[in-house]
Amino acid sequence: MLKFIKRHRLVVTFLCVAILLTPFSISKPAESDRMAVVTSVGIDKTEQGIEVSVNTIVPNSGQAGGGGGTDGTVKTVSATGTNVSTAFANITLVLGKFPGLAHCDSIILNKNLFEENVLEYLDFFIRTNNLTSNAAIMVAQNTAKEVVETAASQKGLRAVSVSEILLLNTEYALSKASNIDEFYLNTFSPSKTSMLPLITVGDSGKSNPDVDGGVAQTALNTNADKSVQSDSGSSQSSGSSKSLKSGANNSAKNNSTSTPQKAEESGSGNGSPEKIIKNEGKGVIVKNGKIVATIIGDEMNGLNLLSLDTKRGHIQIKNVNTPEFSNANLTFEIFNKKTSYSGKFVNGKPVFDFDIDLVLKLEEATQKTSNIKALTTTKNYVEGVVKTKLYQTAENSISKLINTAKANNADVFEIYDYFNKFHNSEWKQFLNTLENKDDYLNYVTFTLSLKLQGKI
Amino acid sequence: MTKKITGIQCGLLLCLTTISLKFLAFPSVFANYAGKDVYFSVLIGLMLDFSFVLIMLWVLKQNPHLTFFELIKRAFGKVVASVLLVCLFLYFFFRGVLVVKEIHNYFNETLFENIEWLMFVIPLFALIAFMMLKDFRTFGRTVQFFMPLIALALLFTILVPASEADFSNILPVFEYGVKNTFNAVLRCSFIFGDYLILFVLMGKIKFTPDAPKKVLTCVVITYTLVILFYIVFASVFGDVGINHSLALSDLLLYTSIITETGTINWINIIIWLIILFLEVGLMFLSASKTLTEAFNFKNRYIPTVLICVLLFISIVYLYLNLIRAIEIVTSLWFSISVIAFQVMLPILSVIATLKLRGKNKVTLRQVYNQSVVKYQLTNIVPSNCKTVFSNKKIKQVKNKKPSKINKEVQNA
Numbered sequence: 026m027l028k029f030i031k032r033h034r035l036v037v038t039f040l041c042v043a044i045l046l047t048p049f050s051i052s053k054p055a056e057s058d059r060m061a062v063v064t065s066v067g068i069d070k071t072e073q074g075i076e077v078s079v080n081t082i083v084p085n086s087g088q089a090g091g092g093g094g095t096d097g098t099v100k101t102v103s104a105t106g107t108n109v110s111t112a113f114a115n116i117t118l119v120l121g122k123f124p125g126l127a128h129c130d131s132i133i134l135n136k137n138l139f140e141e142n143v144l145e146y147l148d149f150f151i152r153t154n155n156l157t158s159n160a161a162i163m164v165a166q167n168t169a170k171e172v173v174e175t176a177a178s179q180k181g182l183r184a185v186s187v188s189e190i191l192l193l194n195t196e197y198a199l200s201k202a203s204n205i206d207e208f209y210l211n212t213f214s215p216s217k218t219s220m221l222p223l224i225t226v227g228d229s230g231k232s233n234p235d236v237d238g239g240v241a242q243t244a245l246n247t248n249a250d251k252s253v254q255s256d257s258g259s260s261q262s263s264g265s266s267k268s269l270k271s272g273a274n275n276s277a278k279n280n281s282t283s284t285p286q287k288a289e290e291s292g293s294g295n296g297s298p299e300k301i302i303k304n305e306g307k308g309v310i311v312k313n314g315k316i317v318a319t320i321i322g323d324e325m326n327g328l329n330l331l332s333l334d335t336k337r338g339h340i341q342i343k344n345v346n347t348p349e350f351s352n353a354n355l356t357f358e359i360f361n362k363k364t365s366y367s368g369k370f371v372n373g374k375p376v377f378d379f380d381i382d383l384v385l386k387l388e389e390a391t392q393k394t395s396n397i398k399a400l401t402t403t404k405n406y407v408e409g410v411v412k413t414k415l416y417q418t419a420e421n422s423i424s425k426l427i428n429t430a431k432a433n434n435a436d437v438f439e440i441y442d443y444f445n446k447f448h449n450s451e452w453k454q455f456l457n458t459l460e461n462k463d464d465y466l467n468y469v470t471f472t473l474s475l476k477l478q479g480k481i
Numbered sequence: 482m483t484k485k486i487t488g489i490q491c492g493l494l495l496c497l498t499t500i501s502l503k504f505l506a507f508p509s510v511f512a513n514y515a516g517k518d519v520y521f522s523v524l525i526g527l528m529l530d531f532s533f534v535l536i537m538l539w540v541l542k543q544n545p546h547l548t549f550f551e552l553i554k555r556a557f558g559k560v561v562a563s564v565l566l567v568c569l570f571l572y573f574f575f576r577g578v579l580v581v582k583e584i585h586n587y588f589n590e591t592l593f594e595n596i597e598w599l600m601f602v603i604p605l606f607a608l609i610a611f612m613m614l615k616d617f618r619t620f621g622r623t624v625q626f627f628m629p630l631i632a633l634a635l636l637f638t639i640l641v642p643a644s645e646a647d648f649s650n651i652l653p654v655f656e657y658g659v660k661n662t663f664n665a666v667l668r669c670s671f672i673f674g675d676y677l678i679l680f681v682l683m684g685k686i687k688f689t690p691d692a693p694k695k696v697l698t699c700v701v702i703t704y705t706l707v708i709l710f711y712i713v714f715a716s717v718f719g720d721v722g723i724n725h726s727l728a729l730s731d732l733l734l735y736t737s738i739i740t741e742t743g744t745i746n747w748i749n750i751i752i753w754l755i756i757l758f759l760e761v762g763l764m765f766l767s768a769s770k771t772l773t774e775a776f777n778f779k780n781r782y783i784p785t786v787l788i789c790v791l792l793f794i795s796i797v798y799l800y801l802n803l804i805r806a807i808e809i810v811t812s813l814w815f816s817i818s819v820i821a822f823q824v825m826l827p828i829l830s831v832i833a834t835l836k837l838r839g840k841n842k843v844t845l846r847q848v849y850n851q852s853v854v855k856y857q858l859t860n861i862v863p864s865n866c867k868t869v870f871s872n873k874k875i876k877q878v879k880n881k882k883p884s885k886i887n888k889e890v891q892n893a
Binding site (some may be wrong): 035038041042045046049050151154159206209210213214445446447449 | 589590597599600603604607611649650652653656718719720721724731734
């Protein structure tokens with residue numbers, strides 16, 4: 026017997042381990058029976074306490090080929106508790122399963138959570154081992170529950186991955202990753218300032234007769250939509266579930282998102298209007314866990330120009346009179362952009378210089394009278410009056426942003442971080458000269474070197 | 482048949498010991514003391530380690546055929562040698578326990594929502610017991626086989642987050658003072674001292690003239706990668722590094738490339754599992770070998786069973802969790818004791834070497850009396866042996882029946 030065991034040690038060991046562990050595992054239920062896959066979380070503050078809404082994928086055994094989040098297999102569940110932990114515990118009871126956050130890719134926060142300190146509502150997520158993905162944080166214009174429910178009603182990948190809506194944010198808006206790690210890094214940085222995207226829920230303009238159980242029928246907050254023009258169906262993508270067009274220039278266009286629908290023929294007014302999640306390129310500045318300002322329009326344009334990472338954007342000038350254009354509105358696309366910055370001390374005061382090189386291409390010209398010369402494509406339009414107006418527009422949007430930042434003491438440019446890293450001793454001396462050290466931004470001089478060229 | 486490991490295998494085993502404990506929980510422990518200057522603390526610790534590696538290589542060169550036990554026994558006596566070996570055993574045992582807890586953490590947070598404790602521990606114990614029955618040559622070969630994968634995993638883990646890291650986050654240097662950096666080195670001294678594996682490998686290395694060069698090359702490359710990892714860790718997480726107790730996984734989550742290369746990320750995770758299992762096996766094998774030498778166990782199952790029982794008591798019965806283990810390891814008195822031990826051992830080895838200079842040649846009597854481990858048989862040549870036998874004794878030896886040693890030599 027011993028000789029047999031000695032000769033077949035590996036086989037015997039394997040058999041022992043298998044025999045020992047089989048009774049434990051054979052009677053266990055499947056993981057999918059115990060765990061619910063949560064794809065997005067929404068947090069609201071209500072009178073009863075903290076309401077947490079989650080989107081969970083409900084596997085549909087009738088479908089071959091799997092794929093979560095397709096054709097209405099995403100369900101929204103909400104529960105209220107005294108804090109986020111107890112709310113999640115209550116969700117466990119409602120769901121009958123443990124919420125698994127391993128695939129949670131977005132956390133949507135109600136704007137009113139930022140009234141005191143939003144970090145107390147995010148503390149659960151930063152401590153839990155459950156959240157293994159670097160979830161994106163978004164701020165809901167209205168309620169987070171509405172966003173989560175709307176996401177559940179979307180078709181395709183958008184129902185599962187709400188953060189897809191921010192896919193091009195780094196190129197068009199905000200230019201910063203807004204995931205939980207980055208948010209904490211910025212919150213605990215010397216500048217204590219971070220930016221988060223603001224998303225809304227609006228009508229797509231189409232009605233959907235076949236409304237899923239999870240779709241919210243709450244009244245739409247029309248204030249959000251009044252500020253922008255509706256442009257329904259403007260960004261349909263052909264056959265792809267990723268249709269996003271977000272632009273920095275919010276004064277003229279509404280950046281609406283829509284997912285392609287299998288039933289394109291929307292019922293003739295029978296169903297309720299279909300809700301969609303909208304990324305209008307807006308953002309909020311968060312300082313010390315509180316929202317201090319909202320960035321829209323010109324300020325967002327300015328932020329795009331100043332950021333190192335954004336590569337796209339538009340600059341629009343109005344009432345241009347040149348030999349080719351008469352009282353025209355010209356929209357230039359930023360074809361290429363190179364931004365750099367540097368800081369120095371002049372007479373003990375910090376000076377922060379932005380150096381921006383832009384290559385612009387005329388994208389659209391709208392005027393009441395037609396002029397065939399305006400159709401020339403081999404002309405560099407970035408000259409003369411046009412160039413002057415472009416300078417003025419760019420400088421105005423940057424100035425607006427700087428003034429907003431200074432008024433709210435919001436260091437969106439990370440001035441403190443820059444000087445603290447690269448001019449540490451001088452910066453500390455400068456801070457010591459101030460009565461209120463938090464007020465440093467008002468003493469920083471910003472200079473701008475802007476070079477514009479046209480692209481043929 | 483010789484069972485010695487080559488110089489490169491020795492270097493790789495030293496690399497594996499260096500990697501252990503430094504990539505999972507301890508980056509956040511370092512960050513707790515040193516903040517953004519974690520990489521500086523690691524640099525100081527590894528520089529000290531490197532100096533001791535040089536000392537140990539000199540000792541090994543002087544005593545290529547002696548084990549650590551034999552060296553200390555000849556210089557200071559058997560009792561001192563046994564005590565030091567028991568301390569070495571405790572060192573590697575506790576290190577192995579920490580690695581087991583880190584593996585459990587890794588399984589719990591990266592791979593499973595919640596893994597059943599018994600389901601995890603029983604197969605792992607069986608694996609550890611199996612590894613303890615092997616020898617360093619098996620380990621050396623295994624590590625040599627997996628080294629290209631291990632190197633790729635390390636590079637992937639470092640370079641992928643580095644591509645999106647903002648390296649200016651490590652500035653300004655020593656923002657919270659130099660004192661904190663040294664405090665971090667003091668408190669986390671347990672994860673240094675990787676050269677102590679060389680004491681266990683003494684006498685088991687085929688010490689060719691280029692062996693030190695190979696060992697040093699492996700060491701320099703590994704130390705560079707470890708420091709780079711900590712620089713990337715500090716760049717990516719900055720002051721928030723204290724929150725990331727699973728640095729290895731969290732760093733890879735930070736980058737967006739991972740979402741597009743899901744399969745490669747999983748391959749990386751699997752390779753890290755291999756690394757972790759090899760680490761835990763190496764630690765307990767070292768513990769087993771030191772225990773065998775200290776108490777002269779003839780049967781290799783005895784130290785294996787002893788260690789498994791101790792492991793059971795410390796991990797299962799006492800339920801020593803990772804947080805409690807880290808608290809013990811980073812306590813002031815424990816750290817000072819560990820540093821004293823890490824410094825004392827090389828110094829004692831140097832003193833012993835100097836003391837025995839010219840006296841440490843192996844005698845034929847010791848070879849035939851099996852007082853020198855049989856690994857050294859093939860390296861014994863008449864020129865490096867002292868002749869102590871008189872003619873009478875040689876005749877007596879000739880008349881005797883061939884001993885077991887002779888038979889083995891003949892068979893080899």
